[in-house]
Amino acid sequence: MKTLSLLILFFINITCKENTTVYICNSAGAKKYHYTSSCRGLSNCTYKIIKVDIEKAKKDGKTLCGWEK
Ligand SMILES: [Zn+2]
Incomplete structure (x- = not known):
């Protein structure tokens, strides 16, 4: 049972990480x-x-893009 809860925690962690992925333009001027x-x-x-x-x-x-506020 302990392994199962650890697995669930592991998957919750992955889901949270995906939510913090953003897209940026890979140029020096992109802010x-x-x-x-x-x-x-x-x-x-x-x-x-x-x-x-x-x-x-x-x-x-x-900073967050102005189109998405
Ligand atoms: Zn945007």
């Missing part, structure tokens, strides 16, 4: 992060769109 890769703010991106952890995006000084 925003986005919840979806199809966001209007990302359509201007001429660089590669990459997935990063939201904490990393914030650490890099990025």
